[in-house]
Amino acid sequence: MRIGRPQVLVGWLMALMLLVSGPAWARPPSAAIVMDADTGAVLYAEAADRRIYPASLTKMMTLYMVFEALENGRLKLRERIRISRRAAGMPPSRLGLRAGQSLTVEQAILALVTKSANDVAVAVAERLAGTEWRFAKRMTAKARALGMRRTTFRNASGLPNSRQRTTVRDMALLARALVRDFPRYYRYFSRRSFVFKGRRFGNHNRLLGRYAGLDGVKTGYIRASGFNLAASAVRNGRRVIAVVAGGRTARARDRRVADLLDLGFRRLESRLVANAPRPRPRPGGIALASLPEAAPLPTDVAYPIPRMRSRRPILRDPVATPVAARGGTRRMVERFYGVQVGAYLRAEQARKIAYRARKLAPDILLDANIAVSKRRGRNRTFYRARIVGLTLTEAREACRVLESRRQDCLVVTLERPVRVAIR
Numbered sequence: 001m002r003i004g005r006p007q008v009l010v011g012w013l014m015a016l017m018l019l020v021s022g023p024a025w026a027r028p029p030s031a032a033i034v035m036d037a038d039t040g041a042v043l044y045a046e047a048a049d050r051r052i053y054p055a056s057l058t059k060m061m062t063l064y065m066v067f068e069a070l071e072n073g074r075l076k077l078r079e080r081i082r083i084s085r086r087a088a089g090m091p092p093s094r095l096g097l098r099a100g101q102s103l104t105v106e107q108a109i110l111a112l113v114t115k116s117a118n119d120v121a122v123a124v125a126e127r128l129a130g131t132e133w134r135f136a137k138r139m140t141a142k143a144r145a146l147g148m149r150r151t152t153f154r155n156a157s158g159l160p161n162s163r164q165r166t167t168v169r170d171m172a173l174l175a176r177a178l179v180r181d182f183p184r185y186y187r188y189f190s191r192r193s194f195v196f197k198g199r200r201f202g203n204h205n206r207l208l209g210r211y212a213g214l215d216g217v218k219t220g221y222i223r224a225s226g227f228n229l230a231a232s233a234v235r236n237g238r239r240v241i242a243v244v245a246g247g248r249t250a251r252a253r254d255r256r257v258a259d260l261l262d263l264g265f266r267r268l269e270s271r272l273v274a275n276a277p278r279p280r281p282r283p284g285g286i287a288l289a290s291l292p293e294a295a296p297l298p299t300d301v302a303y304p305i306p307r308m309r310s311r312r313p314i315l316r317d318p319v320a321t322p323v324a325a326r327g328g329t330r331r332m333v334e335r336f337y338g339v340q341v342g343a344y345l346r347a348e349q350a351r352k353i354a355y356r357a358r359k360l361a362p363d364i365l366l367d368a369n370i371a372v373s374k375r376r377g378r379n380r381t382f383y384r385a386r387i388v389g390l391t392l393t394e395a396r397e398a399c400r401v402l403e404s405r406r407q408d409c410l411v412v413t414l415e416r417p418v419r420v421a422i423r
Contacts, residue, residue: 028052028226030246032256034264035172037179037232037239043267044260044363048169049150052245055220055228056093056116057166058158060174061139062124063112066105067182068142069128077106086132087122090157094119095196103196109185110194115201116219118157125156132156143170146177160222168243175217175230175241189216189232206250207231211258219250227253233261240264259363266394337395338371338388340410341402347372350385357409358387361401364394388414 031047042048069075085099095117097103103111108124111117125135132155139153148170154161179186192208194201204219213233220228227247233240242260247253341357344350350372358365371386390398392411399409 028224028246030226030244031168032244032260033168033172033242034260034267035176035241035243036264036268037176037241040173040176042169043240043264044366045169049167051150051165051167052228053160053164053222053225054151054158054166054171055222055225056158057171057218057220057228057230058139058153058156058164059112059116059121059220060171060178060218060230061143061153062121062156063109063185063188064174064178064182065128065135065139065142066109066112066124067178067185070105070185071182074128075105077104079105081105081108081120081123081127083119083123084126087119087126090118090122091159093117095201097123107194107196109188110191111196111201113188113191113218114194114203116204118159121155121157143174147173158220158222160224168245171230171243171245172241175232175243178217179232179239179241186216189218205229205231207254207258211261214261221250229253229257231257231261233265235265238265238268240268262397263363266391270391336388336414337390337392338368338386338412338414339365339390339395339398339402340384340386340412342385342408343375343382344385345380345382347374347383350383354385354387357385357402357407360405360407361398364390364398364401386412388412 029047029050029052031050031052032044033042033046033048034044035042066075070077080102081104082102083097083099088097088099088101093116095103095111095115097119103120108120111120112124122132125132129135129138135156136153139156140151143151143153148166151166151170152163154164158164178189190208192203194203205216207214207229211231211233213235214231215234216232217230225245227250228243228245229247230243231241233242240261242257242264244253244256244260247256339357342350342353344353351370354370354372358368358370365387368387369389371388373384373386375382375384387398395411399411402409
């Protein structure tokens with residue numbers, strides 16, 4: 001039976017209703033992860049195993065299957081893929097091809113990367129597996145092989161399906177696999193636009209060209225998922241992957257991903273510094289005992305900040321400076337950093353403000369320590385609310401974020417004395 005234009009229009013409208021389906025009051029759950037692409041180590045995680053709707057992040061797996069077919073010779077870049085009637089009837093986002101038309105495999109790749117074309121996704125699935133349903137089963141099997149244990153695919157495009165679920169951890173594993181397994185084809189993800197039949201289609205990933213070193217990978221949106229983005233960037237030869245799901249707007253999602261990539265690179269750099277070999281002391285020189293990250297604070301020296309319940313070491317990147325010499329020892333001062341967010345008459349009030357400030361900049365301050373220190377003034381005693389255990393860069397960035405959210409902030413330098421023997 002031939003499908004008329006009114007029926008096609010009704011089909012599009014129904015699909016669009018599904019695309020934005022869900023109660024008006026329901027807010028998509030948020031989740032995020034940052035991963036070291038080289039080792040797979042998780043640098044930050046927030047609800048990383050929460051089941052979410054992948055939306056068009058699904059096309060990352062569709063493209064993985066295309067790249068695999070290219071590698072084993074089942075596809076050629078110049079081979080043409082025909083658009084079926086079912087593919088042509090897919091709702092936007094779409095390339096707009098009619099049934100019987102065709103495009104090359106390379107054009108299909110670029111259409112999926114930039115335009116996130118649902119009609120092309122279905123055409124690719126039908127070319128590789130005969131039907132989209134069989135292709136989705138292969139996608140799920142491949143997900144299991146890549147370690148994506150909580151992912152199930154039901155279509156090739158990411159259009160709404162209540163049983164199509166994943167997690168940000170699984171999407172980070174998929175992004176890592178794309179980089180690792182197909183370096184020849186991964187470059188397509190950095191294309192900022194694609195021209196097809198005289199029309200230019202821009203990449204939905206707006207961070208391309210705006211975030212230094214970012215070269216992929218994919219955006220996604222349906223109402224049930226919110227705004228999703230899997231991103232990968234390289235800095236100083238190291239690659240970091242960040243995946244965010246449940247963004248309220250595309251702009252907020254992009255800011256979140258950029259902040260998480262910054263956080264990932266900072267933490268990666270601090271790990272590299274922490275694991276660097278110790279330099280050998282020169283004869284007659286001063287040997288500073290290197291403090292590992294998990295080293296507890298010594299209890300036999302005066303220290304200006306009271307003890308805290310610490311989840312990580314307070315000394316992350318101390319800088320040692322000689323202060324005075326006496327006999328066979330030299331007194332050194334180690335400097336590290338924090339932020340002060342106010343001074344208050346009650347300790348409990350200071351502690352409450354510090355906790356609130358930490359929640360305002362969780363990407364930077366989530367693992368930092370709360371410190372409330374007592375200070376005597378001329379007429380009264382007050383308590384300083386501080387968040388400590390930061391690098392200088394982190395402290396400055398934290399103040400920038402806090403001040404943008406109307407929270408007073410001051411970068412503070414903290415010191416403690418350390419005695420080191422002269423050899």
